[in-house]
Amino acid sequence: MNQSEPIIRFCGIEKRYGAFTALKSVNLEIFKGELFGFLGPNGAGKTTLIRILTGIIQPSGGQIFIGPYDLFSQPDKAKAMLGYVPDRPYLxxxxxxxEYFEFMGGLYNVALERILSKGEEMLRMFDLWDRRNELIESFSHGMKQKVAMCAAILHDPEIFVVDEPTVGLDPRSVKLAKNFFKQLVAxxxxxxxxxxTLSVAQDLCHRLAIIRQGDIVALGTMNELQKRASMSDSNLEDVFLKITEEELEQQTNIL
Amino acid sequence: MNSLQLVSPAFKKFRRVFSHRNRKVLAFLLLGSFFTAALIYYGLYRFLEYVGRAPMLGDTFGPVLGALLVSKLLEMLFLTLFFMVLFSSVIAALSSFFLNEELPTLMSSPLPIGLIFRSRLLLMTIESSWMVLVFFMPALFAFATALNANWPAYLIFPFFLLFFVMLPNLAGGFTALALAAFFPIRQMKKVFQFLSILVLTGLIFFLRSLEAEKLLNPSYFKDISQYILSLELPLISYSPSSWLHKASMNLFHNNTGEALLQIAPLAICSVLGIFLLNLFAGRFYRQSWQLSMEAVDNQVLGLEWLRRVIVWPLRYFDPVFRVIANKEVTTFVRDPAVFSQIFMMVAIVFVYGYNLSILPLKDIPSLYSGELNDTLVFLNGPFIGFIVASIGMRFVFPSISMEGRAFWAVKSSPVSPRKILFTKLFLYLVPMVFLGIVLCMVTNSVFKVSHPILLYLSFFNVILITLVITSLAIGVGAVYADFSAESPLKIAGSYGGFIYMLLSGFYIINLLALEVYPMYRLFFNRFYVVRGSSGIVLIAISAILLLACTAIWVYLPFRKGLDTIENYEPE
Incomplete structure (x- = not known):
C-alpha cells in the first residue's frame, strides 16, 4: 500500500435533495492499493457517495479526483479507471x-478476446460457466451479483467500487468474493x-470510515477506531455501535 | 376489507402519473382528447349517415342496402372489439393473477383467497378493457346517432357494453387460471402477447378482405338478392358479438323492450360466468399461483439465426455503437411481445398500399385526374409520416425506457449520455428512413407521378419527416422515460407516447404549411407562365424556413432528452 499516493480524493462533496442534506461536505482520500471500507447505518449516505463516485448521480457541490482526473470535467478518463458493482444487480x-460481458466490455473499449478469456475465467471462478448460455432473467439475486462482479473487472480497472458485495451471496461465494478482493489488492x-456485514469489513479492510447523517464521524485503521471508541479489545461491531451512538448523543445534546 | 380496497394501490399509482404533470399541459391534452373524440364521432356519423342513404345505389335500393351496410359495419366493430378484449384479457389476467408485485404480500396475508381473486379480476378487467372502450365509445355513439337513437339509448348502451366486455374477460380469466396449472406463466404471457398480435394482424387482413368499398359500387354486383341475403346473415351466429349487435340495433332503433330481451343471453352468461369463475378460483387460484412461483423464466433463445444475421454487419462499426446496437437487436429478437408487432405493422403498411392501389382515380375526368394525383402525392408524404410515427411509437420511443433499471451500467461507464442518445438515434434512423423511402417508392409507383419535382419532393419530405420523428421518439422517449416499466407496449401507450404522437402530428402540419406556397406555384405554373422573381424568392424563403424548422424540431427534443438523461438518477 502506498500511503503517499491518493487515488481517490473527495473534496467537499455535498448532496442535497430539496431541504434534505444527504452528504455534508465529505472530504476523504483513498490510497492506491488500499482496501477501504465505508460503513454507516441505513440512510447515512454510503450509497449516495458511491453513486456520485461512479458518476451515476451529480453532487450538489464539491469535486472528486480519480487518479489525476477530475471526475466531472474528464468523466470518460476518470470512469475508465473504475469498476462498479451496485448493491442491487439490475442487469x-x-x-x-x-453477451452482457461483451456489452460492458464494449462500453469500456475492451478487446473481444480479452472479454471472452477474462469472462470465462471469472465465470468459472464463480461457478457460473455451465450457465453461460442462459438468459440473465432466470438468475437468482446472488448469481446476478456475481455476473455484475465479473463484468466490473473486464476492463482491468485500477479501482473496484463495490456496494454491499455480500448481500444475496451464499457462504462459499462470500469467501470467493473476499479472496477475490484480497487478490485485487495484492x-x-x-x-x-x-x-x-461488519465481520467482512473487519477481515478485509486496511482502513475504514464511518458515515452518519451525511458526515464522516470516524476514519482510520481498525486499531485507530478502537482507540477512538476507547474499546481496545472489541470487535468492529461494538466499535461501530459505540461511535454511531456517541455521535447521536452528541447531536441530541447540541440540539 | 373488500376487493375495491385491495385495488386502491393501483389507482393511487395511476393518480401519481398525472399528479406531477403541468396542469396547463394536462388541460390542453384533455381538451385535445375531447376534440379528437368529437372529430371521430362527427366524422364517422357523417360517413354512416351517407352509407345509410347509399345514394349511388338509387332511391329504391339505397336506403335498404345502406341500413343493412351500417348494421353490418356495427357487427364487424363488435367482433373486432370482442377479439381485442379477449386477447388483452388473457395477457392482463396472467399479469394480474400471477405476476403482480403486490401478490406475495396479499397471498401471505390472512385475507380469503376469493377476496384477493376478485380484486385481481377487477384490476384485470379495467386493464384489458379501458383503452378499448375509451377509443371505441365515440365510434359507437356515432352509430347510435346515425341510426336515430333517442337519448335513453345513450345511457343504456354503456351497460350493454359492460356485459359484453365482461364475457371475454371471464374467458380470459378461466384461460389464465387453467394455463397456470400446466405452463410457466412468464412464457405463456409472451406466447399470448405474440398470438394476440397475430390475431390482430389476421383481423386487419380479414376486415380488408371484405372489400367494404365494393358494397357502395353498383357495378360490382351481379345478383342483388344474393348480396342482400349475405348482408343479413350474422358474421358468427350465437356469439356474444351477434347478441350485442341485435340488442344494440333494437336499442338504437328505440325498441328498448326488445333490446333488453336480446341482451338477456349476454347478461345471463356474464353473471353465470362471474359465479363460475369465482368458484373455480376459490378452488384453484392459490394452487395455480404457487405453481407459477415455481415456474422458470424463458430459457429459449428463439430466432437466434435472425439475431446473428442482423448483428453480423455491426462488427465493422465502432465498439460502442456495436455493443449498443447488438444489445438493442438481441433484446428485440428475444421478446416475442415486441418483435411480433412487426407483423401488425406489415399488415398496416400492406393495407395502406392496397387502399391506394384501388383508389378510383381512373373514374375521374382526365382533365382533373393529373391534379388530383399530384395532390395525393403531396399528401402521401404526411400520411407516410403518420405510419412511420406509429411504428416509431412502438419500436423507437420505448428504447430509452427499455434500458430499464440496468441503466446504471451505462451511466457509470465512460460513454457519455450524448453518445448513447446519438447511437440510438442513428441506429433507429436507418431502418426508419429505409421504411419511409420504400413506402414512398411503392406509393409513387401507384400514383404514376407526373412531375419530376413532385417525385423528388415526396422523397425529400419523407426523409425530413422520418428524421424529425426519430429524433422526437428518442428525445421525448428520454424525457418521459419510465425505467421501471416492464413492457415496451405499456411505454408506447403512456402519457409520453401520446405527447410524442401529438408532436409528430404538429411537425407534419408545420411541414405542410410551409410547402403549401411552393405547391400552389407548381400547380399554377401549368396553366399560366409566371413572370418575375417574387415567386422564386417566396419559394426560397419557404425552403429555408422548412429546413430551419426541421433543424429545430430535430435539435430541441434531442437536447431536452439529453438534459433529462444527464440529470437522471437511477435507483
Missing amino acids: YEKLTPL NGKTVFLTTH
Whole structure:
C-alpha cells in the first residue's frame, strides 16, 4: 500500500435533495492499493457517495479526483479507471452472461478476446460457466451479483467500487468474493467497499470510515477506531455501535 | 376489507402519473382528447349517415342496402372489439393473477383467497378493457346517432357494453387460471402477447378482405338478392358479438323492450360466468399461483439465426455503437411481445398500399385526374409520416425506457449520455428512413407521378419527416422515460407516447404549411407562365424556413432528452 499516493480524493462533496442534506461536505482520500471500507447505518449516505463516485448521480457541490482526473470535467478518463458493482444487480435480462460481458466490455473499449478469456475465467471462478448460455432473467439475486462482479473487472480497472458485495451471496461465494478482493489488492488495485456485514469489513479492510447523517464521524485503521471508541479489545461491531451512538448523543445534546 | 380496497394501490399509482404533470399541459391534452373524440364521432356519423342513404345505389335500393351496410359495419366493430378484449384479457389476467408485485404480500396475508381473486379480476378487467372502450365509445355513439337513437339509448348502451366486455374477460380469466396449472406463466404471457398480435394482424387482413368499398359500387354486383341475403346473415351466429349487435340495433332503433330481451343471453352468461369463475378460483387460484412461483423464466433463445444475421454487419462499426446496437437487436429478437408487432405493422403498411392501389382515380375526368394525383402525392408524404410515427411509437420511443433499471451500467461507464442518445438515434434512423423511402417508392409507383419535382419532393419530405420523428421518439422517449416499466407496449401507450404522437402530428402540419406556397406555384405554373422573381424568392424563403424548422424540431427534443438523461438518477 502506498500511503503517499491518493487515488481517490473527495473534496467537499455535498448532496442535497430539496431541504434534505444527504452528504455534508465529505472530504476523504483513498490510497492506491488500499482496501477501504465505508460503513454507516441505513440512510447515512454510503450509497449516495458511491453513486456520485461512479458518476451515476451529480453532487450538489464539491469535486472528486480519480487518479489525476477530475471526475466531472474528464468523466470518460476518470470512469475508465473504475469498476462498479451496485448493491442491487439490475442487469440486461435478455442477455446471457457472455453477451452482457461483451456489452460492458464494449462500453469500456475492451478487446473481444480479452472479454471472452477474462469472462470465462471469472465465470468459472464463480461457478457460473455451465450457465453461460442462459438468459440473465432466470438468475437468482446472488448469481446476478456475481455476473455484475465479473463484468466490473473486464476492463482491468485500477479501482473496484463495490456496494454491499455480500448481500444475496451464499457462504462459499462470500469467501470467493473476499479472496477475490484480497487478490485485487495484492495486484496493486484499490478496493472501495460498503457493507453492513461488519465481520467482512473487519477481515478485509486496511482502513475504514464511518458515515452518519451525511458526515464522516470516524476514519482510520481498525486499531485507530478502537482507540477512538476507547474499546481496545472489541470487535468492529461494538466499535461501530459505540461511535454511531456517541455521535447521536452528541447531536441530541447540541440540539 | 373488500376487493375495491385491495385495488386502491393501483389507482393511487395511476393518480401519481398525472399528479406531477403541468396542469396547463394536462388541460390542453384533455381538451385535445375531447376534440379528437368529437372529430371521430362527427366524422364517422357523417360517413354512416351517407352509407345509410347509399345514394349511388338509387332511391329504391339505397336506403335498404345502406341500413343493412351500417348494421353490418356495427357487427364487424363488435367482433373486432370482442377479439381485442379477449386477447388483452388473457395477457392482463396472467399479469394480474400471477405476476403482480403486490401478490406475495396479499397471498401471505390472512385475507380469503376469493377476496384477493376478485380484486385481481377487477384490476384485470379495467386493464384489458379501458383503452378499448375509451377509443371505441365515440365510434359507437356515432352509430347510435346515425341510426336515430333517442337519448335513453345513450345511457343504456354503456351497460350493454359492460356485459359484453365482461364475457371475454371471464374467458380470459378461466384461460389464465387453467394455463397456470400446466405452463410457466412468464412464457405463456409472451406466447399470448405474440398470438394476440397475430390475431390482430389476421383481423386487419380479414376486415380488408371484405372489400367494404365494393358494397357502395353498383357495378360490382351481379345478383342483388344474393348480396342482400349475405348482408343479413350474422358474421358468427350465437356469439356474444351477434347478441350485442341485435340488442344494440333494437336499442338504437328505440325498441328498448326488445333490446333488453336480446341482451338477456349476454347478461345471463356474464353473471353465470362471474359465479363460475369465482368458484373455480376459490378452488384453484392459490394452487395455480404457487405453481407459477415455481415456474422458470424463458430459457429459449428463439430466432437466434435472425439475431446473428442482423448483428453480423455491426462488427465493422465502432465498439460502442456495436455493443449498443447488438444489445438493442438481441433484446428485440428475444421478446416475442415486441418483435411480433412487426407483423401488425406489415399488415398496416400492406393495407395502406392496397387502399391506394384501388383508389378510383381512373373514374375521374382526365382533365382533373393529373391534379388530383399530384395532390395525393403531396399528401402521401404526411400520411407516410403518420405510419412511420406509429411504428416509431412502438419500436423507437420505448428504447430509452427499455434500458430499464440496468441503466446504471451505462451511466457509470465512460460513454457519455450524448453518445448513447446519438447511437440510438442513428441506429433507429436507418431502418426508419429505409421504411419511409420504400413506402414512398411503392406509393409513387401507384400514383404514376407526373412531375419530376413532385417525385423528388415526396422523397425529400419523407426523409425530413422520418428524421424529425426519430429524433422526437428518442428525445421525448428520454424525457418521459419510465425505467421501471416492464413492457415496451405499456411505454408506447403512456402519457409520453401520446405527447410524442401529438408532436409528430404538429411537425407534419408545420411541414405542410410551409410547402403549401411552393405547391400552389407548381400547380399554377401549368396553366399560366409566371413572370418575375417574387415567386422564386417566396419559394426560397419557404425552403429555408422548412429546413430551419426541421433543424429545430430535430435539435430541441434531442437536447431536452439529453438534459433529462444527464440529470437522471437511477435507483
